[in-house]
Amino acid sequence: GAVVSQHPSRVICKSGTSVKIECRSLDFQATTMFWYRQFPKQSLMLMATSNEGSKATYEQGVEKDKFLINHASLTLSTLTVTSAHPEDSSFYICSARDPGRSSYNSPLHFGNGTRLTVT
Amino acid sequence: GENVEQHPSTLSVQEGDSAVIKCTYSDSASNYFPWYKQELGKGPQLIIDIRSNVGEKKDQRIAVTLNKTAKHFSLHITETQPEDSAVYFCAASLSAGNMLTFGGGTRLMVKP
Numbered sequence: 001g002a003v004v005s006q007h008p009s010r011v012i013c014k015s016g017t018s019v020k021i022e023c024r025s026l027d028f029q030a031t032t033m034f035w036y037r038q039f040p041k042q043s044l045m046l047m048a049t050s051n052e053g054s055k056a057t058y059e060q061g062v063e064k065d066k067f068l069i070n071h072a073s074l075t076l077s078t079l080t081v082t083s084a085h086p087e088d089s090s091f092y093i094c095s096a097r098d099p100g101r102s103s104y105n106s107p108l109h110f111g112n113g114t115r116l117t118v119t
Numbered sequence: 120g121e122n123v124e125q126h127p128s129t130l131s132v133q134e135g136d137s138a139v140i141k142c143t144y145s146d147s148a149s150n151y152f153p154w155y156k157q158e159l160g161k162g163p164q165l166i167i168d169i170r171s172n173v174g175e176k177k178d179q180r181i182a183v184t185l186n187k188t189a190k191h192f193s194l195h196i197t198e199t200q201p202e203d204s205a206v207y208f209c210a211a212s213l214s215a216g217n218m219l220t221f222g223g224g225t226r227l228m229v230k231p
Contacts, residue, residue, distance in 0.1 A: 004162075006162070019201075024173075026190045027226070028231075032216075034218055041224075042223070042224070043208065043221045043223045043224050044163070044208065044219075044221045045221075045223065046218055046219075046220075049218060075196065093162050093163070095162075097215070097216035099216070106215055106216050107151075107153055107165050107215045108165075108167055108216065108219060109230075110155070110162035110164070110167070111162050112162045113160070113162045114163050115160070
């Protein structure tokens, strides 16, 4: 079945540095990927929609200059947290669907997430 | 936009009992309602989904019901087992491949 892989699974960085998170679709090409953020014991909140070959669409309240999204190929989207601060510490999860199947039959598949801790 | 409410936030049951989690949604245009199970430190895993043209769907010990008129849907787990312990999220979207709006989650604890 379709698999979405995220890397790294865990990262600790110092305040002010930047961190890149990768999301790969392993056995299908994803024209669209979604990035979610999840704070401890809370739900998943959509941050942005990543579109291959074009600019990402950000949800209201998400700073596009802080959370840079690049979807340069059909199997890879990256999220870069720039100038990270402790309040950016969270669980970041990407998801994608297989466009080879109709949207009626193809649910979103989620990666295993990246735990970011900013010290 | 869509708003999904989920209840209860925590649920504790004895092994073998049934568990029911309920969700309501606000956007009548939503047509796809998946349920995800999230274990600690992992991403959500799809366990069952239902589309608006169906009122009920069952897969072994898991069933989902949908009342589109009332805009609510429920997850039913029968004969619960300790390995069912996790956080469960309902969600809603226009269609299966579109962005999802999640409910707040339910932490299910199955006591052996």
